[in-house]
Amino acid sequence: MKIGVPKEIKPQENRIGLTPESVKILNSNGHQVLVENNGGFEAGFYNEQYIDAGAKIVEKAEDIFNDAEIIVKVKEPLANEVKMIKENQIVFTYLHLAAAKELTQGLIDTKSICIAYETVTDNIGRLPLLAPMSAVAGRMSVQAGAHCLEKNQRGRGLLLGGAPGVEPGNVVILGGGVVGENAAIIATGMRANVSILDKSEERLKQLVKIFGDKINPIHTDKADLENLLTKCDLLVGGVLIPGAEAPKLITKEMLKKMKRGSVIVDVAIDQGGCVETSKPTTHAEPTYIVDDVVHYCVANMPGGVPRTSTIALNKATLPFLSKLAKDGYRKALNEDHNFLAGLNVYKGNVTYKAVADVFGHKYISPLEVVQ
Numbered sequence: 001m002k003i004g005v006p007k008e009i010k011p012q013e014n015r016i017g018l019t020p021e022s023v024k025i026l027n028s029n030g031h032q033v034l035v036e037n038n039g040g041f042e043a044g045f046y047n048e049q050y051i052d053a054g055a056k057i058v059e060k061a062e063d064i065f066n067d068a069e070i071i072v073k074v075k076e077p078l079a080n081e082v083k084m085i086k087e088n089q090i091v092f093t094y095l096h097l098a099a100a101k102e103l104t105q106g107l108i109d110t111k112s113i114c115i116a117y118e119t120v121t122d123n124i125g126r127l128p129l130l131a132p133m134s135a136v137a138g139r140m141s142v143q144a145g146a147h148c149l150e151k152n153q154r155g156r157g158l159l160l161g162g163a164p165g166v167e168p169g170n171v172v173i174l175g176g177g178v179v180g181e182n183a184a185i186i187a188t189g190m191r192a193n194v195s196i197l198d199k200s201e202e203r204l205k206q207l208v209k210i211f212g213d214k215i216n217p218i219h220t221d222k223a224d225l226e227n228l229l230t231k232c233d234l235l236v237g238g239v240l241i242p243g244a245e246a247p248k249l250i251t252k253e254m255l256k257k258m259k260r261g262s263v264i265v266d267v268a269i270d271q272g273g274c275v276e277t278s279k280p281t282t283h284a285e286p287t288y289i290v291d292d293v294v295h296y297c298v299a300n301m302p303g304g305v306p307r308t309s310t311i312a313l314n315k316a317t318l319p320f321l322s323k324l325a326k327d328g329y330r331k332a333l334n335e336d337h338n339f340l341a342g343l344n345v346y347k348g349n350v351t352y353k354a355v356a357d358v359f360g361h362k363y364i365s366p367l368e369v370v371q
Contacts, residue, residue: 001325002032004068006061007039010075012283014042014306015313017072017093020049022314022321027054031325034058034068043306065089072321074313075300082106088347090329092321094118094133097344097355098245099272104359107345113329117317119243119352120342127242129320129342131178132312134267136302138182138238141265142171144301145234146190148263148287148294155294156261158233161190168192169233174249174274176203176217179238179267181210188214192234197223225249229257237266237274243344244354250275252290260292269297333370340366 003026005017016039018026023033033055038047047057058064065071065084073093077085082103085091087110095116097104107114117129127134142160149155149169162168171187173180176198187194188211195216198204204217218228229235229250235258239246246268255277258264266278273279277290280299287296302309320339323332333340343366344352356363 002068003070004034004064005072006064007036008074013075013300013303015074015303015310016040016043017074019314020053022318023055024053034064036061043310085110085112087111096270098358101359108348111348114345115342116344121338129316132316133302134178135182136309137267138179139186140301141183141236141267142186144296145263145265148296160192170231171234172228172232173236175238176207183236226257233262235264237268239268239274243352246271246274248276252276255291258293263294265296269299330370
């Protein structure tokens with residue numbers, strides 16, 4: 001099968017869909033891979049490496065979209081890319097459609113087959129293709145938040161880990177999933193005071209086993225969130241409802257409880273954000289201020305560390321892509337209902353219920369369309 005890897009065009013997005021090592025494996029299995037010229041350059045993967053791995057370097061994205069049966073990306077297609085997607089073409093990437101009405105309609109209109117990394121599941125309900133980027137974003141969230149607390153970044157001039165004789169800062173993490181756990185790894189490593197809120201008692205027990213008394217586990221039903229916000233220096237939003245828009249847990253009114261110069265890092269921004277005042281930002285201009293609180297809402301945080309992110313992502317996506325290329329989408333999805341959960345749009349139909357519900361589209365079961 002012919003697999004196309006265009007260069008990412010989202011601002012400050014330097015990841016790429018496939019590493020040279022992944023290309024080598026696909027090529028050895030009889031597939032042809034087309035890679036856009038210098039598509040991996042900023043992540044430290046060069047044309048020569050792709051050529052050595054068996055790829056063909058293509059000058060223009062248009063030629064990749066014209067020739068490839070499968071398009072492999074990292075981020076959702078932007079408007080110029082949506083125009084190039086062909087009917088019956090398979091698009092395999094992060095989509096986050098529940099927060100993207102125009103993109104959803106655009107993909108419906110293409111009559112393509114769109115499989116979203118972030119809704120593929122495993123046998124115990126986890127999200128294996130989202131997890132590696134959630135881990136990266138979780139670790140980056142505290143790193144970025146600590147930087148934003150510096151005075152020259154308009155923060156409150158606080159060193160998150162404290163200093164001899166000086167108390168460390170207070171970190172509140174909303175959500176104890178992959179983002180929350182990885183944020184806690186960095187925050188506890190910095191010796192900050194860390195509170196993690198989650199709705200699952202079982203998950204909180206797991207986190208206590210991991211971190212011991214380095215964290216304060218709080219069940220969301222028992223949380224005095226406004227009191228936590230008054231003491232919070234860094235708030236990390238790591239809330240996720242798979243494939244759906246993130247719930248707004250922090251309202252604009254609640255923001256007024258926070259200290260001047262405190263920081264919010266809303267990792268959930270790809271799914272609309274879990275803070276009412278959040279709006280997407282970029283690596284070039286990552287922050288803005290609302291009610292004296294610094295908001296960091298970069299929608300592609302792992303794009304800031306493209307080499308690490310691309311390698312981590314490929315370790316998760318390659319087995320699924322290999323199956324897709326070997327068997328075709330019907331067999332691959334029919335034989336693996338976890339993979340089938342990734343099908344969001346199919347030939348003009350919405351096949352992911354949370355996306356259909358949020359925009360009022362008719363929902364069609366993915367199992368029905370791929371039979």
